[in-house]
Amino acid sequence: KHFSMNTTWLENHMLECSFKSTTGLDCPGCGMQRSIIELLQGDFKGSIAYYPGLLPLLITLLFLIAHLRFKFKHGASILKYLYITDVAIIIISYVIKLITQYQIIH
Numbered sequence: 001k002h003f004s005m006n007t008t009w010l011e012n013h014m015l016e017c018s019f020k021s022t023t024g025l026d027c028p029g030c031g032m033q034r035s036i037i038e039l040l041q042g043d044f045k046g047s048i049a050y051y052p053g054l055l056p057l058l059i060t061l062l063f064l065i066a067h068l069r070f071k072f073k074h075g076a077s078i079l080k081y082l083y084i085t086d087v088a089i090i091i092i093s094y095v096i097k098l099i100t101q102y103q104i105i106h
Contacts, residue, residue, distance in 0.1 A: 005040040025101065028094045053090040060086055 014034075019027035035051030038044075047054060060082040067075035 005042075007037045007040050010037055010040070026094075026097055028090055030097075052093040053086055056082070056086045056089055 010033075017027055017030050019025070020030055029051075031051040032054060035047045035054040038046035038050055039054065044055075060079070063075075063082060064079060066072070067079060072078070
């Protein structure tokens with residue numbers, strides 16, 4: 001880990017997932033908080049393992065901010081494809097997580 005941030009406060013104040021506490025299943029956003037903490041600690045592999053969609057979402061957010069500032073010629077089209085890619089990554093990783101959880105339970 002090249003860059004590391006003290007994340008103790010964040011680790012002690014993570015929000016509980018109401019969907020998971022109600023159903024016992026992860027929601028499509030479960031793991032994002034841990035992924036952010038891993039990223040802040042400089043652990044990219046750990047971040048991706050907890051929530052594969054985080055880095056693509058951050059890239060999309062950064063591109064959105066840059067596009068709003070600099071008005072790229074094809075910025076709207078690029079953003080559209082970035083959003084589609086982000087959603088696809090989130091859905092695919094969520095389905096894989098659900099299948100894996102189901103196999104572990106049964």
